[in-house]
Amino acid sequence: MSNPLDNHASAEVAARVERRWATLMVAFVSLLVAVVVFTGLHWAMMPPSRVELVNPETLHVSGEFVESNLGSAVETDGSVTVRILAQQYSFTPQCIVVPTNTPITFRATSADVVHGFLVTDTNLNSMVEPGYISTFRTTFDKPADHLMPCHEYCGTGHQGMWAHVKVIDKDAFMQMANQAGNSARRLSCVK
Numbered sequence: 001m002s003n004p005l006d007n008h009a010s011a012e013v014a015a016r017v018e019r020r021w022a023t024l025m026v027a028f029v030s031l032l033v034a035v036v037v038f039t040g041l042h043w044a045m046m047p048p049s050r051v052e053l054v055n056p057e058t059l060h061v062s063g064e065f066v067e068s069n070l071g072s073a074v075e076t077d078g079s080v081t082v083r084i085l086a087q088q089y090s091f092t093p094q095c096i097v098v099p100t101n102t103p104i105t106f107r108a109t110s111a112d113v114v115h116g117f118l119v120t121d122t123n124l125n126s127m128v129e130p131g132y133i134s135t136f137r138t139t140f141d142k143p144a145d146h147l148m149p150c151h152e153y154c155g156t157g158h159q160g161m162w163a164h165v166k167v168i169d170k171d172a173f174m175q176m177a178n179q180a181g182n183s184a185r186r187l188s189c190v191k
Contacts, residue, residue, distance in 0.1 A: 052133040059085060059111050064133075071186030072098055074177045079103040083186070086115035086128045089157030091148065095164045095189030099173035100140050108134045116151030119165050127152060140167040164189065 059065045065085050071093045072082045085092045098104050110130040117126045126134045150161035166189050
């Protein structure tokens with residue numbers, strides 16, 4: 001038969017241990033909340049240094065992301081800049097052509113909601129947010145076709161939001177660029 005005094009002492013020990021663990025967990029959760037609040041306030045007061053803003057309401061009217069400026073363009077230093085506009089439920093242009101062994105700068109923005117920018121089989125992966133310009137650089141080593149799905153849920157047509165990145169030989173790309181000359185349209189897979 002068990003002694004009632006032993007049961008009472010065991011209950012007190014168990015209650016004391018539970019209070020210590022509860023206190024420890026409350027302190028830990030409080031610390032995590034404090035870190036989140038501090039980080040949020042810090043970023044709000046000191047945003048990243050290279051934030052580029054754009055007005056999503058005037059993207060099609062003026063500036064860098066007008067339709068005639070979208071796609072691939074050869075820069076004076078020989079690098080290539082690709083401008084992309086994401087909007088429900090498509091990327092413009094739908095097919096992007098870029099050369100191999102050339103520095104490529106992708107500049108993307110959104111006209112409406114948050115979208116995802118992912119080029120399969122590469123390390124290109126970013127969010128594209130309205131009001132901001134996402135910039136990332138890469139070089140493709142060999143010719144290939146890459147899918148470019150939106151990987152951030154952007155609405156009911158999200159699953160159909162795809163584009164293509166076609167990497168071609170540098171000489172073939174430069175020949176295409178020379179044939180296009182000073183035309184208002186940028187290079188894309190569609191002529």
